[in-house]
Amino acid sequence: xxxxxxxxxxxxxxxxxxxxxxxxxxxxxxxxxxxxxxxxxxxxxxxxxxxxxxxxxxxxxxxxxxxxxxxxxxxxxxxxxxxxxxxxxxxxxxxxxxxxxxxxxxxxxxxxxxxxxxxxxxxxxxxxxxxxxxxxxxxxxxxxxxxxxxxxxxxxxxxxxxxxxxxxxxxxxxxxxxxxxxxxxxxxxxxxxxxxxxxxxxxxxxxxxxxxxxxxxxxxxxxxxxxxxxxxxxxxxxxxxxxxxxxxxxxxxxxxxxxxxxxxxxxxxxxxxxxxxxxxxxxxxxxxxxxxxxxxxxxxxxxxxxxxxxxxxxxxxxxxxxxxxxxxxxxxxx
Amino acid sequence: xxxxxxxxxxxxxxxxxxxxxxxxxxxxxxxxxxxxxxxxxxxxxxxxxxxxxxxxxxxxxxxxxxxxxxxxxxxxxxxxxxxxxxxxxxxxxxxxxxxxxxxxxxxxxxxxxxxxxxxxxxxxxxxxxxxxxxxxxxxxxxxxxxxxxxxxxxxxxxxxxxxxxxxxxxxxxxxxxxxxxxxxxxxxxxxxxxxxxxxxxxxxxxxxxxxxxxxxxxxxxxxxxxxxxxxxxxxxxxxxxxxxxxxxxxxxxxxxxxxxxxxxxxxxxxxxxxxxxxxxxxxxxxxxxxxxxxxxxxxxxxxxxxxxxxxxxxxxxxxxxxxxxxx
Numbered sequence: 001x002x003x004x005x006x007x008x009x010x011x012x013x014x015x016x017x018x019x020x021x022x023x024x025x026x027x028x029x030x031x032x033x034x035x036x037x038x039x040x041x042x043x044x045x046x047x048x049x050x051x052x053x054x055x056x057x058x059x060x061x062x063x064x065x066x067x068x069x070x071x072x073x074x075x076x077x078x079x080x081x082x083x084x085x086x087x088x089x090x091x092x093x094x095x096x097x098x099x100x101x102x103x104x105x106x107x108x109x110x111x112x113x114x115x116x117x118x119x120x121x122x123x124x125x126x127x128x129x130x131x132x133x134x135x136x137x138x139x140x141x142x143x144x145x146x147x148x149x150x151x152x153x154x155x156x157x158x159x160x161x162x163x164x165x166x167x168x169x170x171x172x173x174x175x176x177x178x179x180x181x182x183x184x185x186x187x188x189x190x191x192x193x194x195x196x197x198x199x200x201x202x203x204x205x206x207x208x209x210x211x212x213x214x215x216x217x218x219x220x221x222x223x224x225x226x227x228x229x230x231x232x233x234x235x236x237x238x239x240x241x242x243x244x245x246x247x248x249x250x251x252x253x254x255x256x257x258x259x260x261x262x263x264x265x266x267x268x269x270x271x272x273x274x275x276x277x278x279x280x281x282x283x284x285x286x287x288x289x290x291x292x293x294x295x296x297x298x299x300x301x302x303x304x305x306x307x308x309x310x311x312x313x314x315x316x317x318x319x320x321x322x323x324x325x326x327x328x329x330x331x332x333x334x
Numbered sequence: 335x336x337x338x339x340x341x342x343x344x345x346x347x348x349x350x351x352x353x354x355x356x357x358x359x360x361x362x363x364x365x366x367x368x369x370x371x372x373x374x375x376x377x378x379x380x381x382x383x384x385x386x387x388x389x390x391x392x393x394x395x396x397x398x399x400x401x402x403x404x405x406x407x408x409x410x411x412x413x414x415x416x417x418x419x420x421x422x423x424x425x426x427x428x429x430x431x432x433x434x435x436x437x438x439x440x441x442x443x444x445x446x447x448x449x450x451x452x453x454x455x456x457x458x459x460x461x462x463x464x465x466x467x468x469x470x471x472x473x474x475x476x477x478x479x480x481x482x483x484x485x486x487x488x489x490x491x492x493x494x495x496x497x498x499x500x501x502x503x504x505x506x507x508x509x510x511x512x513x514x515x516x517x518x519x520x521x522x523x524x525x526x527x528x529x530x531x532x533x534x535x536x537x538x539x540x541x542x543x544x545x546x547x548x549x550x551x552x553x554x555x556x557x558x559x560x561x562x563x564x565x566x567x568x569x570x571x572x573x574x575x576x577x578x579x580x581x582x583x584x585x586x587x588x589x590x591x592x593x594x595x596x597x598x599x600x601x602x603x604x605x606x607x608x609x610x611x612x613x614x615x616x617x618x619x620x621x622x623x624x625x626x627x628x629x630x631x632x633x634x635x636x637x638x639x640x641x642x643x644x645x646x647x648x649x650x651x652x653x654x655x656x657x658x659x660x661x
Binding site: 068070099100101102103105106110112113114119120122123124127129130131132133134135136137138139140141142160161163164165167168171172325326327328329 | 356357359385386388390391393395396398399400401402403404405406407408409411423426427430431434435436437438439440441442443444475476478498499500
């Protein structure tokens, strides 16, 4: 039997099985949304496929119900661990009134939920990164020992908001984890046209805190690196930049055609490193999973996605005039 | 009652709010030990310490963006942009984030941030230390845009902005800072956002303004009274959302309207004020609506004659008022 790598980083058998469940759930929700999109039922999909291990590994290192997250649009795996459900995601995909992210106002992938500690994000990339720093600053003033996670792609690591926020967090030694999911492409533009440095993690030196690059296809490795970063942040050691090296298995979005800028051979090669079968294989090697258990898990996830889809499809749309609500707080004067 | 300058009233408002509410804090460039380049935050770091009066790195988008995160978390940040001209790197944070956080989360999150910025010219500030940028923000639902003209309003409106549950852009005319003085009560009062104020009652013509030019209008009205012409002067105070009722009431009262602002004319706030009047009380008017504004050039030049040419003054306003009164 292979060494239980997960035990070495402090993960129990139950936890790694749970991690696999969340990875699978994220993948299956995502795949269903593509089907619904191609069937003309949902207008837009933006994927997490290929990034589930990085996302779930990272989220498991955080304290759900206590820590805050400012995720980017691919972080389906992260928000599921933080308490969103398949139904929540499907309600967003169908833009229904009950969608807890935005009541059907935002495109899917714009995660939000105050009670889950998920700060609402927008579409201009990287704007969420200074928000994470602000939450950490506010928490420090309130003397609450939370850690704030924010994620973004490698393309976003070029934005001014990334640099400004990382620098601010470095100067003030704030408990923020800058989690870059380097999936090799900013829509069509490859890494080599985005960055001149060897890795995104190298950028951390400019802000005076550690930068770590990790194989994002391995949830245990990601968890290990994240756990160190979280401990450093919570104990007053300041921020960390973590770069999870992954590959975006789908086109940028349902409106993109990646055949125009990358070869099928390249994508097929990347699929050989797909984190889901890799992790399933590890779980089998350590005796936590077998064909029967895996089939049962697939069935459970399938059922969850089916029920969520059915519920969301039948749920009511928001009332048209509700578009006027929530511009300002209800108060005197205005 | 104490007579304070406009900037002293602003300083007092922040001091009082910071004493009242531990969630209130200040962040910006040079706001700490220097007390702000205009000294608006003078003495705050001594009283409240560097944890609540934060000298930030020189990066405007982070000043606002970090403030937004803190506000969402439940703090009451006052972010200072050193000059309104330098707010542009933070516009994405203000317009895409602060203004839309409540709306896009269907009322789940909100963003109670106050963003202070000195604007306007007449201080030899040239192109990039003199601009009026308010019109860039006055068609952004979700934001409130406030411009006080008097020390009384400055204190009351700033306290209201800090307590507001939504983001407020608070533009302070930098020429007013030490030029304008007035009585400011020492007690805890607020001036409601979204409510204009009649600063002078009159019957022959209505002048609508805000900021520094409001004072030019009042001075011109004083002189015009000697000629037997009575001017009604409305101070907008909040530029977004506008107090439509007060505008219509003031316009209908005299039937002649002059709108005065330092910002350039085309696309300025005056156009919206004129449209409100045209929509609601066109038939109460006895003359076409007039606008007296800065010229439509990119910004205010440095050379004194050029700056003087750009700036309005009481004489220019007097002439426009007299002409309209005789229409």
